[in-house]
Amino acid sequence: MAADTIFSRIVRREIPADIVYQDDLVTAFRDIEPAAPTHVLVVPNHIIASARDVTDADEPVLGRMFAVAARIAREQGIAETGYRLIVNCGEDGCQEVYHLHMHLIGGRPLGPMLAAPRGSSAH
Ligand code: AMP
Numbered sequence: 001m002a003a004d005t006i007f008s009r010i011v012r013r014e015i016p017a018d019i020v021y022q023d024d025l026v027t028a029f030r031d032i033e034p035a036a037p038t039h040v041l042v043v044p045n046h047i048i049a050s051a052r053d054v055t056d057a058d059e060p061v062l063g064r065m066f067a068v069a070a071r072i073a074r075e076q077g078i079a080e081t082g083y084r085l086i087v088n089c090g091e092d093g094c095q096e097v098y099h100l101h102m103h104l105i106g107g108r109p110l111g112p113m114l115a116a117p118r119g120s121s122a123h
Contacts, residue, residue, distance in 0.1 A: 005099035007043045021072060025027040028072055028104075037107030038076045038083065042069050051089040054105045069104045078106035082111075 010017040011027045020028040031039040044061045073079045083106025087096040
C-alpha cells in the first residue's frame with residue numbers, strides 16, 4: 001500500500017480543508033497558499049505519487065480530474081476568462097506533495113507560462 005499523504009488525509013476529512021468538490025474518484029479543495037483568486041487542487045482519492053507514476057489503469061481518474069476542473073472553473077466564474085491547469089512532477093518540476101494533483105489557477109491574468117529561475121537559460 002502506498003504511504004499516506006497530507007492530501008489523502010484531506011480526502012478522508014481527517015484534517016481541515018476547504019473542499020469544493022468530492023466524488024468516488026477525486027477530491028478538489030482550495031490551495032492553502034493561493035497563487036491567484038481561484039487556486040484549487042484536484043487530486044485522485046487514491047494515491048498516485050506523481051505524473052510519472054501514472055499507468056493505463058489510472059485513465060478513468062485522470063479523465064475525471066479534467067472534467068471536475070472544468071466544472072469548478074465554471075462554478076468559480078473563470079471558464080470564460082480562462083485559467084491554467086498545472087501538474088508539477090518531480091524535483092525539476094518543483095513537486096512538493098507526492099500525491100498527484102492538478103492546480104486549477106485563475107481569476108487574474110496569469111502572464112507567461114514559466115518563470116525561469118534566476119541565471120537559468122532554456123538551453
Ligand atoms: P506542488 O508544488 O505542485 O507539489 O504543490 C503543492 C501544493 O499543495 C502547494 O501549492 C501548497 O500550497 C499546497 N498545500 C500543501 N498543503 C496543503 C493543505 N494542507 N491544504 C491545501 N493545500 C496545501
